[in-house]
Amino acid sequence: MGTLVTMRVLSAEAEALAALDRAFAWFREIEAVCTRFDEGSELRRATERVGAALAVSPILFETVRFALLVAERTGGAFDPAVGRRMEARGLNREYRSGATVDSGGDGDASYRDVELDEEQRTLRVHRPLTLDLGAAAKGLAVDAAARELTPYRNFAIDAGGDLYLGGCNDRGAPWCVGIRHPRREGELITSIELSDQAVCTSGDYERGLAGGEHHILDPRTGTSPWRVASATVVAPNAMLADALATAAFVLGPEKGIELFHEEGVEGLILTPELEEFRTRAFRHAA
Amino acid sequence: MPEGGSGKKIGCGLVSASSAAIFAVFLAGNLRTQSAVDRFAHQVAEKRVAGMVHRRVRSVEEGLHWESSGTPAPAIAPGTALPKENWKDGTYTGWGFSRHGNIEAAVTIVGGRIESAIISQCRTRYSCGVIELLPGQVVQRQSPDVDYVSGATQSADAFFEAVVAALQKAKA
Numbered sequence: 001m002g003t004l005v006t007m008r009v010l011s012a013e014a015e016a017l018a019a020l021d022r023a024f025a026w027f028r029e030i031e032a033v034c035t036r037f038d039e040g041s042e043l044r045r046a047t048e049r050v051g052a053a054l055a056v057s058p059i060l061f062e063t064v065r066f067a068l069l070v071a072e073r074t075g076g077a078f079d080p081a082v083g084r085r086m087e088a089r090g091l092n093r094e095y096r097s098g099a100t101v102d103s104g105g106d107g108d109a110s111y112r113d114v115e116l117d118e119e120q121r122t123l124r125v126h127r128p129l130t131l132d133l134g135a136a137a138k139g140l141a142v143d144a145a146a147r148e149l150t151p152y153r154n155f156a157i158d159a160g161g162d163l164y165l166g167g168c169n170d171r172g173a174p175w176c177v178g179i180r181h182p183r184r185e186g187e188l189i190t191s192i193e194l195s196d197q198a199v200c201t202s203g204d205y206e207r208g209l210a211g212g213e214h215h216i217l218d219p220r221t222g223t224s225p226w227r228v229a230s231a232t233v234v235a236p237n238a239m240l241a242d243a244l245a246t247a248a249f250v251l252g253p254e255k256g257i258e259l260f261h262e263e264g265v266e267g268l269i270l271t272p273e274l275e276e277f278r279t280r281a282f283r284h285a286a
Numbered sequence: 287m288p289e290g291g292s293g294k295k296i297g298c299g300l301v302s303a304s305s306a307a308i309f310a311v312f313l314a315g316n317l318r319t320q321s322a323v324d325r326f327a328h329q330v331a332e333k334r335v336a337g338m339v340h341r342r343v344r345s346v347e348e349g350l351h352w353e354s355s356g357t358p359a360p361a362i363a364p365g366t367a368l369p370k371e372n373w374k375d376g377t378y379t380g381w382g383f384s385r386h387g388n389i390e391a392a393v394t395i396v397g398g399r400i401e402s403a404i405i406s407q408c409r410t411r412y413s414c415g416v417i418e419l420l421p422g423q424v425v426q427r428q429s430p431d432v433d434y435v436s437g438a439t440q441s442a443d444a445f446f447e448a449v450v451a452a453l454q455k456a457k458a
Binding site: 057062144262 | 300301305307308310311314315379384385409
């Protein structure tokens with residue numbers, strides 16, 4: 001995922017260290033299953049035989065199922081099958097080795113070409129395509145890690161923009177999380193206070209490409225949306241927060257906030273001009 | 287804890303679906319560490335969870351509003367003999383998650399049977415009194431398959447998850 005993961009548990013119990021090990025293990029396992037950069041990953045092996053229904057693990061099944069649900073819900077604004085176009089854009093460099101990836105997918109595929117069978121627990125693609133599960137998989141890893149740490153009450157997980165905060169910080173107050181300023185490096189635009197919640201911020205400043213475009217594509221047009229500089233979502237879990245922040249980026253500020261309201265999450269969207277769009281209950285920290 | 291107007295779950299769709307997906311993954315990951323002897327019980331448990339996830343995902347797709355009802359039918363093929371669950375005596379805790387906060391259940395096994403299944407920590411925004419009938423159902427049914435509760439679906443699901451998580455430890 002190209003992400004540095006930091007976890008902190010405020011506990012003196014010896015078992016907390018074992019819980020941290022298990023929490024990190026979830027990141028490794030979920031990435032191994034869901035990465036599109038390794039042709040040996042379960043994701044790649046499950047999508048390379050067009051038309052064949054292949055049995056997949058719970059991690060892959062649930063991640064794909066959730067990504068498809070969000071795709072349907074957002075009318076394709078969020079679409080995990082957009083991976084091929086990301087490769088065409090140059091986002092095909094595996095972050096560790098620098099090796100480029102060409103998985104031979106069809107540029108016009110969409111989430112409608114991916115089929116899951118609930119009874120058989122199989123995945124089938126109806127045309128060549130590349131599935132990009134980055135948003136959903138990273139969020140899921142944060143959430144699985146959070147479940148390992150929940151018995152220890154007070155903890156923080158930071159996976160580069162996807163966070164889960166459990167309980168309170170070492171001063172006994174809700175965790176204070178800063179939201180990066182989308183235009184001024186090293187500055188925050190605001191902070192929020194969280195407890196037992198996830199927060200995810202998607203920004204146009206991440207992995208900028210040539211031509212002033214960024215890495216999030218509108219799957220419906222193949223171009224970079226320009227009306228959102230940064231989208232932040234606060235939700236009960238990170239998998240949802242990440243997916244909705246990504247979708248809002250494509251939907252634009254008004255439809256993004258509407259989506260947040262409909263799904264019962266809180267959020268903040270900033271335009272490139274730094275105009276703020278907020279859900280009704282979104283509160284900046286004092 | 288109103289869930290929205292008649293016939294439609296408002297504001298809980300993707301929250302519910304994501305929560306169920308995370309639970310299924312986490313549970314399957316933990317089930318994997320059990321021995322071959324438990325493989326059948328593993329499959330039964332996975333199907334039960336898959337059934338629960340399926341119900342929640344379907345409720346998102348169809349906008350269904352779940353009413354309090356009898357025991358949800360387990361998603362197991364007809365004619366399948368249910369293996370006898372082997373639980374070790376002791377008290378085990380587990381967590382369940384909901385958008386309103388998390389619930390810890392403590393399940394006590396005596397003589398290989400569930401003697402009690404209490405709510406040991408209620409960290410939900412709303413009182414856990416609304417699900418006070420569920421602990422008794424776990425004992426009565428000797429299973430985590432508790433009823434849905436109209437108006438408190440999130441808490442009921444969280445309690446179910448917590449009991450499942452606790453019972454996993456009782457098998458280890």
